[in-house]
Amino acid sequence: MIALNEWKTQVENKMEEFMERLDAPDRLRDSMRYSLDAGGKRIRPALIYAVLDAFSIDRSKGDATAAALEMIHTYSLIHDDLPAMDDDDLRRGRPTNHIAFDEATAILAGDALLTNAFSCLLEAPASPEVKLALVERLATAAGATGMVGGQLDDMLGERGGINDVAELESIHRRKTGALLVFAVEAGGLLASVSSTDLDHLKQYGRHLGIAFQIQDDILDVTGDAEKIGKPVGSDEGNEKATYPKLLGLEGAKRALTAQVEAAEQAIDALSVEATTLKELLDFVVKRDH
Amino acid sequence: MIALNEWKTQVENKMEEFMERLDAPDRLRDSMRYSLDAGGKRIRPALIYAVLDAFSIDRSKGDATAAALEMIHTYSLIHDDLPAMDDDDLRRGRPTNHIAFDEATAILAGDALLTNAFSCLLEAPASPEVKLALVERLATAAGATGMVGGQLDDMLGERGGINDVAELESIHRRKTGALLVFAVEAGGLLASVSSTDLDHLKQYGRHLGIAFQIQDDILDVTGDAEKIGKPVGSDEGNEKATYPKLLGLEGAKRALTAQVEAAEQAIDALSVEATTLKELLDFVVKRDH
Numbered sequence: 265m266i267a268l269n270e271w272k273t274q275v276e277n278k279m280e281e282f283m284e285r286l287d288a289p290d291r292l293r294d295s296m297r298y299s300l301d302a303g304g305k306r307i308r309p310a311l312i313y314a315v316l317d318a319f320s321i322d323r324s325k326g327d328a329t330a331a332a333l334e335m336i337h338t339y340s341l342i343h344d345d346l347p348a349m350d351d352d353d354l355r356r357g358r359p360t361n362h363i364a365f366d367e368a369t370a371i372l373a374g375d376a377l378l379t380n381a382f383s384c385l386l387e388a389p390a391s392p393e394v395k396l397a398l399v400e401r402l403a404t405a406a407g408a409t410g411m412v413g414g415q416l417d418d419m420l421g422e423r424g425g426i427n428d429v430a431e432l433e434s435i436h437r438r439k440t441g442a443l444l445v446f447a448v449e450a451g452g453l454l455a456s457v458s459s460t461d462l463d464h465l466k467q468y469g470r471h472l473g474i475a476f477q478i479q480d481d482i483l484d485v486t487g488d489a490e491k492i493g494k495p496v497g498s499d500e501g502n503e504k505a506t507y508p509k510l511l512g513l514e515g516a517k518r519a520l521t522a523q524v525e526a527a528e529q530a531i532d533a534l535s536v537e538a539t540t541l542k543e544l545l546d547f548v549v550k551r552d553h
Numbered sequence: 554m555i556a557l558n559e560w561k562t563q564v565e566n567k568m569e570e571f572m573e574r575l576d577a578p579d580r581l582r583d584s585m586r587y588s589l590d591a592g593g594k595r596i597r598p599a600l601i602y603a604v605l606d607a608f609s610i611d612r613s614k615g616d617a618t619a620a621a622l623e624m625i626h627t628y629s630l631i632h633d634d635l636p637a638m639d640d641d642d643l644r645r646g647r648p649t650n651h652i653a654f655d656e657a658t659a660i661l662a663g664d665a666l667l668t669n670a671f672s673c674l675l676e677a678p679a680s681p682e683v684k685l686a687l688v689e690r691l692a693t694a695a696g697a698t699g700m701v702g703g704q705l706d707d708m709l710g711e712r713g714g715i716n717d718v719a720e721l722e723s724i725h726r727r728k729t730g731a732l733l734v735f736a737v738e739a740g741g742l743l744a745s746v747s748s749t750d751l752d753h754l755k756q757y758g759r760h761l762g763i764a765f766q767i768q769d770d771i772l773d774v775t776g777d778a779e780k781i782g783k784p785v786g787s788d789e790g791n792e793k794a795t796y797p798k799l800l801g802l803e804g805a806k807r808a809l810t811a812q813v814e815a816a817e818q819a820i821d822a823l824s825v826e827a828t829t830l831k832e833l834l835d836f837v838v839k840r841d842h
């Protein structure tokens with residue numbers, strides 16, 4: 265059974281404990297904590313815990329990696345919200361970091377979260393080889409090849425226009441998908457799964473990532489503004505490419521189904537039952553915010 | 554003998570080779586390279602190579618670490634120059650990254666350099682244990698406890714005023730000193746020196762770091778504008794605390810001598826001759842820019 269709330273508490277406790285120990289100027293720590301505490305679904309940590317559960321590994325083994333991953337995700341939100349980027353004043357109903365503090369502090373809080381995520385990652389209870397693999401995978405997923413590269417292309421796309429699904433998918437695969445794949449891969453590395461299982465897990469992560477994005481785009485068209493925390497149709501007003509825009513709403517729903525089926529196939533190919541991974545997939549697709 | 558120009562070429566070749574292999578969007582890669590190529594003294598890489606030379610280790614062993622460190626240093630310059638931070642249009646006579654590209658690209662180029670510095674660091678030819686120690690030390694030196702924390706306090710100090718040398722030193726120790734200490738420590742780790750030698754190296758790095766900063770401040774008062782690349786006395790006009798301001802020019806010179814002597818003592822305590830470290834110290838203190 266997936267235990268989203270328990271997992272959420274678990275990673276939040278680990279982040280809090282890490283931040284308490286971190287020797288940092290008060291204002292910097294306050295700013296880092298402000299955004300770490302902002303909540304959210306903690307879907308990336310959930311993926312790590314779900315993989316550990318599926319392979320019957322004590323979930324606490326994932327704490328440091330889950331916290332590190334959430335620190336990276338949080339830094340990316342702080343920098344994305346900056347005036348020079350998306351220029352957002354609100355996130356999840358609260359002032360964004362640069363509004364609550366100031367722009368310079370927000371830039372530095374993001375930089376510190378990114379840097380110290382690697383310190384946190386090294387606390388994973390694993391062999392030196394596994395720790396090195398985690399560092400290598402995280403840097404690749406979060407860096408120029410992954411998240412940051414996807415973010416830059418997304419920005420250029422918003423200026424210049426994205427016209428086909430392959431291009432849209434390439435951006436999402438890097439901007440949000442890379443960290444989701446890292447989550448399941450990290451779970452697999454921590455659980456010492458076989459290389460075959462690791463491949464299936466990554467396959468699952470890739471399809472879940474695209475499904476996640478399609479569902480986001482669909483919710484922007486059909487969702488409840490209060491639940492999703494932004495005006496419905498807010499993608500419509502700007503030039504942003506979305507699945508419904510490129511494929512129509514029904515086309516987007518069909519694409520979602522195809523991704524879910526592919527993710528399910530990857531789960532079925534695993535050497536274990538992995539009910540938690542199925543339930544997590546369900547949660548991602550059926551969520552209303 | 555220190556071979557500053559050879560070392561400079563060596564780290565620049567490694568960075569270039571790493572960047573060529575990096576799978577990144579063109580604009581992001583261009584922006585990262587623009588700042589990596591901006592030159593400078595490459596003093597941090599030089600410290601790594603000087604330690605390896607002192608312990609008779611092939612200097613190529615330091616390439617990956619030197620490149621990673623210079624990537625971190627470069628990202629910090631890009632972010633420091635941003636409008637929300639120091640708002641500088643020029644660095645070393647060239648437009649800063651956000652002027653040459655744009656602010657969003659500069660933020661992302663900095664983020665990518667920081668993240669992928671860890672990928673580069675993992676290419677160090679060393680045991681898993683040494684690699685993990687390098688990752689841990691670099692994250693601590695560059696993060697909230699080190700460089701980013703020092704940068705934030707420096708910013709707050711410029712707003713609120715710094716009134717004593719201890720406070721000024723605490724900021725420099727973190728803002729610039731932490732990466733210099735990392736450089737000598739990394740050299741020591743790569744050379745597998747004894748823990749006693751490692752302590753002496755770190756001591757050397759700490760004193761050299763403060764000496765470096767005092768000399769910077771002195772040059773701002775006495776230097777040649779063309780050589781130092783900014784107007785002489787530019788610290789005078791703003792509220793920035795400097796050693797000459799707090800101690801007077803003669804007091805600052807005496808403080809510099811004291812730091813140099815302490816650094817020399819640390820070198821003398823090493824189990825090897827370490828002529829290169831003495832020469833590097835000399836270079837830092839006697840430079841005119």
